[in-house]
Amino acid sequence: MNSGTRNLLLLSSSRLHGHGFLEHARAQLEDLFQAKNVKTVLFVPYAQRDHDKYTATVRDALQPWGYAVEGLHTKTDLGRALREAQAIFVGGGNTFVLLKQLYDLQLVELIRELVLQQGLTYVGSSAGTNVATRSIHTTNDMPVLQPPSFEALALVPFNINPHYLETEANSQHKGETRDERISEFISYHERPVLGLREGTSVRVQGDQATLLGERNAKLFKPDGSAVEYAPQSDLSFLLQP
Amino acid sequence: MNSGTRNLLLLSSSRLHGHGFLEHARAQLEDLFQAKNVKTVLFVPYAQRDHDKYTATVRDALQPWGYAVEGLHTKTDLGRALREAQAIFVGGGNTFVLLKQLYDLQLVELIRELVLQQGLTYVGSSAGTNVATRSIHTTNDMPVLQPPSFEALALVPFNINPHYLETEANSQHKGETRDERISEFISYHERPVLGLREGTSVRVQGDQATLLGERNAKLFKPDGSAVEYAPQSDLSFLLQP
Numbered sequence: 001m002n003s004g005t006r007n008l009l010l011l012s013s014s015r016l017h018g019h020g021f022l023e024h025a026r027a028q029l030e031d032l033f034q035a036k037n038v039k040t041v042l043f044v045p046y047a048q049r050d051h052d053k054y055t056a057t058v059r060d061a062l063q064p065w066g067y068a069v070e071g072l073h074t075k076t077d078l079g080r081a082l083r084e085a086q087a088i089f090v091g092g093g094n095t096f097v098l099l100k101q102l103y104d105l106q107l108v109e110l111i112r113e114l115v116l117q118q119g120l121t122y123v124g125s126s127a128g129t130n131v132a133t134r135s136i137h138t139t140n141d142m143p144v145l146q147p148p149s150f151e152a153l154a155l156v157p158f159n160i161n162p163h164y165l166e167t168e169a170n171s172q173h174k175g176e177t178r179d180e181r182i183s184e185f186i187s188y189h190e191r192p193v194l195g196l197r198e199g200t201s202v203r204v205q206g207d208q209a210t211l212l213g214e215r216n217a218k219l220f221k222p223d224g225s226a227v228e229y230a231p232q233s234d235l236s237f238l239l240q241p
Numbered sequence: 242m243n244s245g246t247r248n249l250l251l252l253s254s255s256r257l258h259g260h261g262f263l264e265h266a267r268a269q270l271e272d273l274f275q276a277k278n279v280k281t282v283l284f285v286p287y288a289q290r291d292h293d294k295y296t297a298t299v300r301d302a303l304q305p306w307g308y309a310v311e312g313l314h315t316k317t318d319l320g321r322a323l324r325e326a327q328a329i330f331v332g333g334g335n336t337f338v339l340l341k342q343l344y345d346l347q348l349v350e351l352i353r354e355l356v357l358q359q360g361l362t363y364v365g366s367s368a369g370t371n372v373a374t375r376s377i378h379t380t381n382d383m384p385v386l387q388p389p390s391f392e393a394l395a396l397v398p399f400n401i402n403p404h405y406l407e408t409e410a411n412s413q414h415k416g417e418t419r420d421e422r423i424s425e426f427i428s429y430h431e432r433p434v435l436g437l438r439e440g441t442s443v444r445v446q447g448d449q450a451t452l453l454g455e456r457n458a459k460l461f462k463p464d465g466s467a468v469e470y471a472p473q474s475d476l477s478f479l480l481q482p
Contacts (some may be wrong), residue, residue: 015415049428094425137385142422143337144378144429150387163416174256174439175404181383184335187290188385198415 005119007036008155008204010129012162012196012213014092022061022125024199028212029123032203033067033087036121040068042085046101047093047127054091079110085120092126092162095139099131100147112153122155126162129196133160137185138193140178156204158238159185164195164218182220192238193220202235209235246360248277249396249445251370253403253437253454255333263302263366265440269453270364273444274308274328277362281309283326287342288334288368295332320351326361333367333403336380340372341388353394363396367403370437374401378426379434381419397445399479400426405436405459423461431463433479443476450476 009025009032016024032038043058045051055071062069072088075081082088088111090098102108114120124132130139131152138159167178176184182193196202200213211217216228219238229235250266250273257265274282284299286292296312303310313329316322323329329352331339343349355361365373371380372393379400408419417425423434437443441454452458457469460479470476 013415017413017415049425097425097429137387138383140383140416142379142381142426143384143391144422144426146378146391150384163414165414172258173404173406174254174258175381181385184290184338185383185385188338 006116006155006204006206007032007119007121008115008132009123009201009212010132010156010160010196010204011123011125011201012129012164013198014125016199020061021057024213025201026065028201028203029062030065032121032123035205036086036119038067038087038121040070040086041123042072042081042088043069044072044088044090044128046073047091047095047098049093049097054093058089058091078105078107082107082110082114082120085114087121087123089123090125090128090131092128094144095127095130095136095141096143096145096147098127099136099150099152100145102131102153103148108153112155115153115155129160129162132156134158134191137189138182156202156209156239157241159191159193160202161193161195164197179220179226183224186220186222186224190222192222194218194235194238195220200231204239207236207239209239211235247357247396247445247447248273248360248362249356249373250364250442250453251373251397251401251437251445252364252366252442253370253405254439255366257440261302262298265454266442267306269442269444270303271306273362273364276446277327277360279308279328279362281311281327282364283313283322283329284310285313285329285331285369287314288332288336288339290334290338295334299330299332319346319348323348323351323355323361324359326355328362328364330364331366331369331372333369335385336368336371336377336382337384337386337388339368340377340391340393341386343372343394344389349394353396356394356396370401370403373397375399375432378430379423397443397450397480398482400432400434401443402434402436405438420461420467424465427461427463427465433463434461435459435476435479436461441472445480448477448480450480452476 045054051073059069138161195218211233286295289295292314300310379402436459452474
């Protein structure tokens with residue numbers, strides 16, 4: 001893997017309490033796009049059902065900041081559109097729906113190659129962040145469709161749990177907490193999971209990874225322990241294979 | 242399908258706030274077991290990691306009520322143990338882990354045949370209820386392992402969402418609500434989903450289905466609407482193929 005060209009921004013969510021759609025991530029996006037002189041973003045809307053509407057939502061957010069937005073679903077030659085793109089943005093919704101569509105359209109290998117070998121700029125949010133990681137085993141979504149595999153784009157070799165929060169093991173409800181679910185994953189796979197709280201993201205530049213945003217991230221380690229990282233922490237160690 | 246012999250109890254959960262393990266379901270279990278003169282229950286512990294410990298938990302609950310409990314995982318000939326069983330209890334935990342194990346051990350077809358053709362009494366709880374339905378698409382669990390299929394035992398032809406509750410679309414968190422997730426499933430499959438609140442269950446006797454417990458169940462219909470059913474409601478219409 002020639003990962004020296006990686007230029008990724010993996011957002012926990014597109015929405016943050018008290019902010020407009022993507023508003024909390026504006027400076028992060030501008031920094032990312034500036035690094036590669038990106039003016040037009042190719043949006044991948046497959047995690048939601050209404051592709052036109054979803055693309056319009058993203059356009060309404062990015063256009064006022066000076067970026068044109070096109071929907072991948074409007075292109076007749078998807079491969080060519082991806083190869084010619086300056087940057088892709090894979091939006092959130094349902095992770096299973098998204099990954100199934102990427103496999104059905106045979107885009108998994110192509111996107112991986114373009115991002116890791118050609119330096120195509122990649123923005124993911126929520127489900128779009130899940131599919132950017134090694135696998136979708138740590139999504140919060142309901143498995144409403146079945147993809148052929150849970151293995152994903154593997155643009156980074158670890159797993160992320162987006163929208164991470166400490167759910168209360170409260171006195172009423174008996175469902176598992178978020179931490180219990182992540183610990184269950186680790187008990188079977190012994191791989192790290194980064195719990196990304198809403199409003200935070202991981203910026204990857206080549207072999208450097210940094211936590212962005214104004215809140216901590218919680219790293220669940222393969223040995224079952226967990227540790228908090230503050231904003232601006234260097235997370236490059238997670239990129240080691 | 243000769244479903245005239247079905248004898249099922251599908252619990253939302255084994256634990257209910259303010260009650261001991263399975264305590265809220267004692268009368269339901271006794272009624273179910275009495276109908277077939279069940280004295281020994283074969284427990285299927287695969288949804289959790291520690292099979293011995295989980296079986297002991299169930300034994301500690303059922304033994305004082307006069308039932309012997311054996312763990313399927315302790316048997317050398319699983320097929321024979323199932324064929325000779327008076328009743329099976331499939332416990333909760335992780336739905337993906339459970340269904341993968343049932344497929345890996347090639348038990349899916351056998352259990353389906355024994356329950357639907359031979360009248361083997363089946364108790365499911367949480368994940369054990371998910372796998373009893375048509376598919377596991379409406380589980381709440383994290384997909385920590387990948388089963389070969391989301392299609393399940395199909396002892397009933399509809400889907401259930403166990404531990405159902407109206408999660409708040411509160412002003413802080415931006416993850417999807419439970420209702421949004423179930424609606425998403427329906428938008429792709431156009432099949433009914435029964436939201437079973439903790440403390441409630443579905444009793445199936447042949448072609449009759451009844452809601453048990455002290456709370457309503459919420460049925461999400463294929464047309465996108467939802468309707469509440471009171472305890473003791475006749476849900477037999479859900480058994481129509």
